[in-house]
Structure formats: C-alpha cells, structure tokens
Amino acid sequence: DVKVTQSSRYLVKRTGEEVFLECVQDMDHENMFWYRQDPGLGLRLIYFSYDVKMKEKGDIPEGYSVSREKKERFSLILESASTNQTSMYLCASSRAIGTRNGNTEAFFGQGTRLTVV
Amino acid sequence: GQNIDQPTEMTATEGAIVQINCTYQTSGFNGLFWYQQHAGEAPTFLSYNVLDGLEEKGRFSSFLSRSKGYSYLLLKELQMKDSASYLCALQKTGYKLSFGAGTTVTVRA
Numbered sequence: 001d002v003k004v005t006q007s008s009r010y011l012v013k014r015t016g017e018e019v020f021l022e023c024v025q026d027m028d029h030e031n032m033f034w035y036r037q038d039p040g041l042g043l044r045l046i047y048f049s050y051d052v053k054m055k056e057k058g059d060i061p062e063g064y065s066v067s068r069e070k071k072e073r074f075s076l077i078l079e080s081a082s083t084n085q086t087s088m089y090l091c092a093s094s095r096a097i098g099t100r101n102g103n104t105e106a107f108f109g110q111g112t113r114l115t116v117v
Numbered sequence: 118g119q120n121i122d123q124p125t126e127m128t129a130t131e132g133a134i135v136q137i138n139c140t141y142q143t144s145g146f147n148g149l150f151w152y153q154q155h156a157g158e159a160p161t162f163l164s165y166n167v168l169d170g171l172e173e174k175g176r177f178s179s180f181l182s183r184s185k186g187y188s189y190l191l192l193k194e195l196q197m198k199d200s201a202s203y204l205c206a207l208q209k210t211g212y213k214l215s216f217g218a219g220t221t222v223t224v225r226a
Contacts, residue, residue: 004159033213033214035216040125040218041218043160043204043214043216044216045213045214045215058213059215090159090160092214096212103148103165104208104212105150105162106150106214108160108161109159110158110159
C-alpha cells in the first residue's frame with residue numbers, strides 16, 4: 001500500500017520558534033510538494049521539489065524553506081513561526097512520468113495541524 | 118493563480134445525483150483532477166481529465182470542456198459515505214497542482 005507519512009498529526013509551537021515538518025514517501029516518486037490548507041482558501045502550494053536537492057517556490061513561499069537531501073524525504077521549515085502560519089500542512093508526492101494519458105496523480109499524507117501561539 | 122471556482126456547499130439526498138461544477142481562467146494546463154477529502158483525512162484521487170469529454174469511473178464521472186473553461190464531477194446513487202469535500206485542481210507545467218477552495222457535499226438520508 002502506497003504511503004506518504006508526515007511525522008506529526010498535531011503540533012503546538014510558540015511564536016518565533018523554528019519548526020520542522022517532515023514527510024517521507026515510499027513510492028520512489030520524483031516530485032514532492034508542501035501545501036497548506038485553510039478554510040475557504042483550499043490548498044495552496046508552498047514549495048515543491050522535482051528531484052533531490054532541487055526545489056521551486058510555489059504560490060506562498062514567504063516565511064518557509066524546504067530541504068530535500070534524499071529522494072524519499074521532503075522537509076518544510078518555518079524558521080520563525082508566526083501566528084498566521086497556524087494551519088493544516090499537507091505533504092504530497094507524485095511520479096514524474098505519468099500513465100498512458102499523462103496522469104500523475106498526487107498522493108497525500110494525513111496532514112499536520114500546526115498551531116502557533 | 119488560476120482563479121478556480123467551485124460552489125462552497127451542496128446538499129443532496131441519499132440515492133440522488135449531484136453535479137459539482139468547476140470553472141477556471143487559465144491559458145493552458147496539462148490536465149484537470151478531482152480529489153475527495155473526508156473531514157480530518159488526506160485528499161484522495163478520484164479522476165483525471167486531459168481531453169475534452171466524459172471520464173466514467175463507477176458511480177463517479179468527470180467532464181472537461183477546455184474551450185468553455187469548465188469541468189464537473191457527477192456523483193450518482195449518492196451514499197452517506199460520499200459526504201466529503203470535493204476538490205478541483207489544475208495541473209500546469211512542472212506537475213504543480215493548483216486547487217479550488219473545494220465543495221462540501223452533505224448527503225442526507
């Protein structure tokens with residue numbers, strides 16, 4: 001059974017703290033993504049990576065950084081957490097080459113609900 | 118972004134049919150996805166359209182019209198377990214997915 005695993009389901013951190021969110025996938029996927037999900041706004045892409053040590057900014061990268069040292073692991077870093085970063089964070093992965101019709105569906109982790117106080 | 122619009126909420130009766138519309142404004146994209154997300158759970162893949170037309174998968178069907186900037190997800194023979202959020206997403210170059218805000222469907226007995 002394919003799996004994307006996020007290290008924590010719930011986290012509570014203080015303003016100004018450094019926060020690490022870890023994500024591991026066991027499908028040998030090239031692409032990995034970090035999204036945040038907020039009510040009324042849907043999923044918004046923070047960063048994605050298409051290969052080891054490669055990363056690209058998504059739509060809302062400010063206040064975040066990422067690390068991909070190994071193919072299976074993609075980390076999201078909040079260098080100085082702020083209250084407006086309270087959200088649900090979702091990691092996803094997908095293959096680089098799609099199926100016959102180009103389908104490169106993304107598989108999601110269970111999410112980390114981060115509260116910054 | 119891609120200005121992807123979906124209705125916020127829909128309610129339907131068990132056994133009925135519900136159609137969730139998704140409209141978008143973008144110059145080009147690889148394909149359009151629909152995902153299902155139950156409360157507190159991860160989104161899971163439902164369907165993918167790359168060409169115009171209807172893709173049928175059991176009780177769920179998805180339609181795409183690129184010229185009209187329009188897609189819909191059709192849920193037939195609704196069951197209580199279909200109560201969830203349904204997310205429309207466009208895939209542009211680089212395999213990035215851009216999501217709409219989602220439609221929460223409530224199925225009532």
